[in-house]
Amino acid sequence: xxxxxxxxxxxxxxxxxxxxxxxxxxxxxxxxxxxxxxxxxxxxxxxxxxxxxxxxxxxxxxxxxxxxxxxxxxxxxxxxxxxxxxxxxxxxxxxxxxxxxxxxxxxxxxxxxxxxxxxxxxxxxxxxxxxxxxxxxxxxxxxxxxxxxxxxxxxxxxxxxxxxxxxxxxxxxxxxxxxxxxxxxxxxxxxxxxxxxxxxxxxxxxxxxxxxxxxxxxxxxxxxxxxxxxxxxxxxxxxxxxxxxxxxxxxxxxxxxxxxxxxxxxxxxxxxxxxxxxxxxxxxxxxxxxxxxxxxxxxxxxxxxxxxxxxxxxxxxxxxxxxxxxxxxxxxxxxxxxxxxxxxxxxxxxxxx
DNA sequence: TATCCACCGGAATTTATGGAAG
DNA sequence: CTTCCATAAATTCCGGTGGATA
Numbered sequence: 001x002x003x004x005x006x007x008x009x010x011x012x013x014x015x016x017x018x019x020x021x022x023x024x025x026x027x028x029x030x031x032x033x034x035x036x037x038x039x040x041x042x043x044x045x046x047x048x049x050x051x052x053x054x055x056x057x058x059x060x061x062x063x064x065x066x067x068x069x070x071x072x073x074x075x076x077x078x079x080x081x082x083x084x085x086x087x088x089x090x091x092x093x094x095x096x097x098x099x100x101x102x103x104x105x106x107x108x109x110x111x112x113x114x115x116x117x118x119x120x121x122x123x124x125x126x127x128x129x130x131x132x133x134x135x136x137x138x139x140x141x142x143x144x145x146x147x148x149x150x151x152x153x154x155x156x157x158x159x160x161x162x163x164x165x166x167x168x169x170x171x172x173x174x175x176x177x178x179x180x181x182x183x184x185x186x187x188x189x190x191x192x193x194x195x196x197x198x199x200x201x202x203x204x205x206x207x208x209x210x211x212x213x214x215x216x217x218x219x220x221x222x223x224x225x226x227x228x229x230x231x232x233x234x235x236x237x238x239x240x241x242x243x244x245x246x247x248x249x250x251x252x253x254x255x256x257x258x259x260x261x262x263x264x265x266x267x268x269x270x271x272x273x274x275x276x277x278x279x280x281x282x283x284x285x286x287x288x289x290x291x292x293x294x295x296x297x298x299x300x301x302x303x304x305x306x307x308x309x310x311x312x313x314x315x316x317x318x319x320x321x322x323x324x325x326x327x328x329x330x331x332x333x334x335x336x337x338x339x340x341x342x343x344x345x346x347x348x349x350x351x352x353x
Numbered sequence: 354t355a356t357c358c359a360c361c362g363g364a365a366t367t368t369a370t371g372g373a374a375g
Numbered sequence: 376c377t378t379c380c381a382t383a384a385a386t387t388c389c390g391g392t393g394g395a396t397a
Contacts, residue, residue, distance in 0.1 A: 083382060098372050100381040282360065306386050311361070329360070329393065 001232035001239075007195035008225040010218065014190060017059045019183040020052065023174050027060045027145075030172040034070045034116040040143040044166050046151035047176030050218030053147050056176065057120055071117045077130070078123040085132045086110060089119050089142060113141050120145045128158035137165055151175065178215025185210045187217055188224055196228055201239045208241075212248055222251035256339045259320040265302050265343075267313050269293070272341035274323050274332050281331045286310065295346035 006012055017024060030041040045053050057074075064070045073088040086106040087097050093113055097106060119136065121127060124146045136144060146166065148154045151173060155163050165171075179187065185206040192201050201224075209227065213219035227247035231239045260271060273288050274280055280288075286307055293304035305313070314332065317323040324335055 081383070098381090099370085099383080100372055102381060105381095308362085308387075309385060312385095315362095 001197055001200055001228045002195060002225070003197055004195045005225075007191045008221055013055065013058060013062070014187075016190075017052075017056065018186045019179065020056055020176075023056055023176065024060050024063070026172055026174060027056065028064065031060065031064055031070060031118055031143075034118060034143075035064065035068050037116060039116050039139075039141050040070075040118050041170045041172055042143050042166060042168075043145045043172045043174065044151055044154075045145065045147045045174045045176065046149060046154070047174075048149065048178060048216065050216035051176045051178055052217050053176055054122055055217075056174075057122075057145055057147065061118070061120075071115060072120060073117065074120045074122065076123050077121045077127050077132075078125070082130075082132050082135075085119075085121070085130075086135065089117060092117050092119075107135050110135055110139070110142070113139075115141060117142045118145060119143070120147070122147045124148045125154065128154055128162055133159075133162045133165075137161060179210070179217060179220075180215065181207050181210045183210075184213070184215055184217060184220050188220055191221060191224060195225075199238060200228060200231070205239055205241075205244060208244055209247070212244070219251060222255060223247045226250040226254065253336060253339060256320075256322055256336055260322055260339060260342065263316065263320070265297075265300060266305050266310070267317060268341060268343045269296055269345070270310060270313055271317060271322060272343055272345050274317075275334050275337065275339075275341045276345065277334075278337065279331050279333045285332060292345050292347045296343070298346065 002008075007014075027043060027045075030043045032040070034040040045056070047053050061070060061072055071092040073092040075085055075088050077085060083099070083103055083106065086103070087099075090097055090106060090109055090113070093115055094109075097109070119142055121144055125148050127146070127148075136142060146154075155166060158166070185203060188206040188209060189203070192206065205227075206224070209223050210220055213223055223244070224247075227239050227243045230243040230246055230250065234240075234243065236243065260268075263271075269289065269292075270285070273285055273292070277284075277288075289304070289310065297304050314323065318325065322335055322339065324333055325331070326333065
């Protein structure tokens with residue numbers, strides 16, 4: 001059923017970016033000065049998850065690169081330190097500085113940058129108050145493309161100078177909305193053509209999927225993939241309505257699983273504990289962790305972490321939508337019990353597993 | 354209302370990590 | 376190889392919060 005799985009990957013760039021012509025044009029215009037050696041305009045991009053904010057930027061930068069190289073750095077800024085943001089920016093115009101060169105030195109190097117660099121600051125929701133702005137503000141050559149979920153919230157929470165920079169004249173704001181059913185079906189169509197066996201699906205089904213995912217392209221693409229997988233498991237010669245009906249859940253689950261897989265060992269242990277309980281108060285969670293830790297970490301190259309650090313890791317699990325908390329002080333609840341933990345908890349007293 | 358308790362999360366401080374120089 | 380020294384990661388410390396209880 002699936003002939004080319006790559007077209008369903010999150011980082012797959014389609015040849016044509018359907019239904020974003022206006023946005024591509026605006027972004028191109030903003031970055032154009034860089035082609036002539038001048039500083040590009042700043043851009044603030046906002047929109048809900050999965051509507052193609054990152055893809056828009058990657059696509060547009062790629063297009064510009066065909067005319068002339070635009071030095072750019074793409075940085076996922078969620079939780080990034082000043083050094084982790086500065087280094088790739090400098091790396092865009094020269095060698096990437098080593099991790100042990102002082103921030104002071106990085107800042108000095110940044111001041112000496114004269115050719116235009118576009119710094120794409122993705123996942124910038126919490127970046128408004130970051131000290132990185134002390135160095136990026138009003139830079140003669142380095143411009144920014146800030147990607148966030150809600151532009152108004154972001155600007156409202158930003159310190160005045162940052163807000164001024166991102167609302168001044170010549171700054172471009174792009175608000176990406178959800179796709180309509182037709183638009184999203186147009187996006188799914190070429191993927192089906194390239195990634196699936198011929199006549200595995202049809203327009204009506206693609207529209208059904210587009211409708212079911214409320215205009216979010218990433219979900220739509222993952223749902224199409226899941227529907228195809230289900231169809232082949234069930235030995236259907238083509239995707240059927242029942243496959244689509246079950247695909248939403250599978251798609252959501254595979255996204256969660258991928259999230260879980262990307263996390264390090266500590267998170268796996270915590271997830272396993274919450275999963276086992278289904279629902280657990282922070283206090284008992286920590287107790288169990290301590291009880292299980294000596295055996296669960298045996299033979300692993302990492303060592304159990306403190307309670308404070310576990311709190312950080314639990315928020316990460318929450319951000320990744322693996323675990324949730326209904327009220328502020330409420331218990332921690334597993335989001336999808338069918339997403340099984342990657343590791344087994346070991347405890348010699350109870351002898352699990 | 355006053356007090357206790359469990360928990361949260363910011364900030365200071367310590368430890369781990371890994372390039373670079375000797 | 377060892378030492379040095381920077382960042383990054385983790386721990387320690389602690390004030391604050393909100394809910395429960397008397």
